[in-house]
Amino acid sequence: MDERRGPWYLLTGLLMGLALGLLYAWFLDPVQYANTSPDALRPEFKDQYRILIAQAYPYSGDLGRARGRLALLKDDRPSFELGAQAQRILAAGGSVDTARALARLSSDLNLPEGSLPPQTSAGTPAANDPALPPTATLSPDEQIQTPTPAPSPTRPQPPTFTPRPSPTRQPTQDAPFRLDDQQVVCDPQRPARLLAVETLDGGGNPLAGVRIQITWEGGENAFFTGLYPEISPGYADFVMQPDVTYTLRAGEGGELVEGLSATPCKDAEGKAYLGGWKLVFVLP
Known part of the structure; x- marks a missing residue:
């Protein structure tokens, strides 16, 4: 008997094999990742x-x-x-x-x-690390004297002192920066309407991680220094919109700089374009 079969039985077998393989891989013995890179x-x-x-x-x-x-x-x-x-x-x-x-x-x-900031012997940041709150030595009037056991007849016991909780100190990056320099920037090689900010410590060293708060009518934004280390660790920038006036502050309680907007400039050929500003803030 000459029985002719079409290709459908092969396709049916492939589909059944694929379904069984997926069932096994997904439910019966799924791949389990461990110690993945x-x-x-x-x-x-x-x-x-x-x-x-x-x-x-x-x-x-x-x-x-x-x-x-x-x-x-x-x-x-x-x-x-x-x-x-x-x-x-x-x-x-x-x-x-x-x-x-x-x-x-x-x-x-x-x-x-x-x-780089030095390390202490315990591997923690040193006390002068600008990213951490400064520590302070408590004076006697900032301490609370607590009762101590009765002194021994043979060896008097000195009183013990428990530090009084003090207000939480803000990191250096949140200190009240003051405006040290403000300049209009007309440079056709720089991005148009660029508001550039630089933050420095008392010694003139750039500070990264300083929060810059900028507001305008109907909006506000925040950005940080240190995101462009190839320029300076203390550098940050913001692109202003035309015909918008901004107010800017460096740190949480820093000096407010008002009336910032894109400034009219002209290139060497007399063509008009909108320039920006450069602001430098320092710790007092």
Whole structure:
């Protein structure tokens, strides 16, 4: 008997085999990932990984360790990725502290080894680390004397003192910066309407991680210094819109600078364009 079969039985077999294979792979014996390399993570988990590194860095002060951990992500430009993530967090209304930590690490990745904050013997940041609140020695009137056990007949016991809680001190980056210099910038080689800000400490050294608050009628924004370390760790900028007047402040209680807007300029050929400003803030 000559039985002719069409191709449908082959197609049916393939479909059944595919269905059984998917059933086995997805439900009976699914792949389980363990000890996955950070570069294989999804983008949102890579972001979380960077945040953990940035938040740990101020406490360890170990830039080499932070650099090594970031290298596991295999980013082409780790400093750029940190800065871009900080900007995304700010744009989404996320944590200011998280954005500041990312900005600081982004800046420090570009600093020479000799200029890094020193470490204490315990591996924690030194007391002069500008990213941490300063510590203070309590005077006797700031301390609370508590009762002590009765002195021993053979050896008197000195009184003990419990420090009185003091108000939380703000980090250096939130200190009241004052305006030191303000200049109109007419440079056709620079982006139009650019508002450039630089923050310095009392010794003239640039400070990264300083929050810049800018407001205008009907809106406000915030950005940080340190996201462009190739220019300066203390540098930040903002592109102004035409016919909008801005007010800017560096730090939480810094001096307000009002009346900032894109300024009319002319290039060498007499062609008009809108220039910007350069503001320099320093700690008093």
